[in-house]
Amino acid sequence: DYDGAEALFRRALEIAPDDTTSLNSLGSMLFSVRKQYAESEALYRRVLELDPMDMMALNNLGRLLEMTGPKDMTEAEALYRRVLDADPRHAAALTNLGYLLYAARKDYDGAEALYRRAIEVAPTDPA
Incomplete structure (x- = not known):
């Protein structure tokens, strides 16, 4: 409800x-x-x-900006990187930043590296 x-x-x-x-x-x-x-x-x-440094708000705001914000993904990327600076094993931030690098930056190698790290730190996480 x-x-x-x-x-x-x-x-x-x-x-x-x-x-x-x-x-x-x-x-x-x-x-x-x-x-x-x-x-x-x-x-x-x-x-x-x-x-x-609230990890949930940083990650969720990054995702929101990525989905709805301006074409410049600078702030969303910076938010994900703040999460990863504090917790390099944060699977959602790894995945979200990977997607941003893939879709917005066309940085396929960077995206692949982040996706591999996400799988390494959380192999059963469906994200």
Whole structure:
């Protein structure tokens, strides 16, 4: 029940407006289910104001920008690289950056190297 989940996330944020878990959760639901990209982006950016190294917000904002943002993927790429600087074994960031390099940069060798690392660190992850 997405309506109920959204209501609960919004209620949680009324009680604790700086709760990064609730901000991330609502942002993820709005991004993937509701396709409310502007609000989702604002929520992820709020998380990063509170915690500049929040891995979930960095990765999800990168993905959102990659899917909806300008043709220049510089910010999305930088977000993925921040995640990987902090955690070189972050499979989702490896995969997402690999896709960006493949699709936007036409850097096929770089993409392949990242995909291979993602498989190495998380062989059962379907991402």
